[in-house]
Amino acid sequence: METLKKTCLYDIHTELGAQMSPFGGFIMPIQYSDIAVEHNAVRQHCGMFDVSHMGEIFISGPDSEAFVNHIFTNDVRALQPGHIQYGMMLYPEGGTVDDLLVYRMPEKDTWLLVVNASNITKDYGWISRAARTWNVDVSDRSGDFGQIALQGPESEQTVYDVLGLDLSDLVFYTFREVEYGGETVIASRSGYTGEDGFEFYASEGIIRKIWKTLLGAKVTPCGLGCRDTLRFEVGLPLYGHELGEDISPLEAGLGIFVKTEKPDFIGREAVLALKDSGLRRKLVGIELSDKAIPRAGYPVESDGRQIGEVTTGYNSISTGKSVCMAFVETAYGTPGTAVGIHIRKKVFPGTVCRKSFYDKKYRK
Amino acid sequence: MSKIQEGLLYSGSHEWVKTDGDIATIGISDFAQKSMGNIVYVDMPEEDDEVFRDEEFGAVESVKAASDLYSPVSGTVVERNAALEDEPGLLNRDAYANWIIKVRMSDPSETESLMDAAAYTEFLSKQE
Structure with missing residues (x-):
């Protein structure tokens, strides 16, 4: 068993009483207070995440x-x-x-x-x-960088008020280098929650300084628990669930990020062959009529036969509905198709839908 | 510290039982609700379903995880607590005032192997 790595904010997380769990080889904060409280802070105001493990x-x-x-x-x-x-x-x-x-x-x-x-x-x-x-x-300079994601509609104002940085010129998926604490910080308008927000890459010392400054201004610290519920609600994939070594991005509905018109890239032939033969399975959303929670690995069924498997599922905090993403045989992938999800001893009726349950609010 | 209510019987999987004749009222202990965190769903059997001692009869779920419920006794479900369908968080508010199911026991002597409050206190002290 490999020893779990700690990020440069580890001691602050434990001081805050965060519940810590292994994730991706690191010991990471899962929640500080409550997943739903942290989730709603990001949707309604803003919250910050230690993502130094990236x-x-x-x-x-x-x-x-x-x-x-x-x-x-x-x-x-x-x-x-x-x-x-x-x-x-x-x-x-x-x-x-x-x-x-x-x-x-x-x-x-x-x-x-x-x-x-x-x-x-x-x-x-x-x-x-x-x-x-x-x-x-x-x-590989992963060890040189800490990273904080500040996410939510009030992120731009918070960065200005608390860190004294005017990043209003950045639109989503752009970045620039800024000076903070006498060092260069990569400030990027990006994130993985479906909200507007920023990600800061800097030395461990500066990341600690930014975290403490934001914490001092009462910005909500958020754990990976709500990072997962947030990314899930807007249909963003997580490697190991919706993507993996045996999953094509085409199956995961990410074809727009695969430019087969480029003359060459590793995997291009396989992508073209898959387009030619057609997909055997695809990633869909499924909404349940009951509040039972579909979780990763639960079978998706039709007429008593397994036709797929749940990859991520929750009782959506923003909508209150029990929803999931699942890979299903392509024939069952059309929105409106009735399927069942096997949860413990019962099969709950569900309906195939878009694999996004909440609208993204990026600043374009 | 978790609260332990006198006068109830407890299982090693943190369910409590209160008996009245051959009717057993079953819930989860304060320790169980605390370890789960905010409960967002309770999966309960239907009336007339059979439950068996030490076998799964449902689950309580937080945002992150599902935790199976094990029946401390065997019998037939006579009532499920419908209030938990709309307000599963009642179990967090008071785990002893809010029961999950009532069972007509097929063998009331099964309760003899359960712990009383003192034994459960001792049991928890080894867990916490």
């Missing part, structure tokens, strides 16, 4: 643009410095190595890839092996 991998060098485009499903050729793209890295067979953000840095030929904590080692190895024949430098 990985930061830098790619630089003369071939870097072509190389990033070679390992990434989205198309970075038109990406301007200061802009961000979401996409995946794929195996040649078409399964997903990871989903990630690509930042085109202001420095020439420099790219920041932000990857899932649980996949840092795998991703770094994967990228490094792919890079052997390219004139690029790949560097």
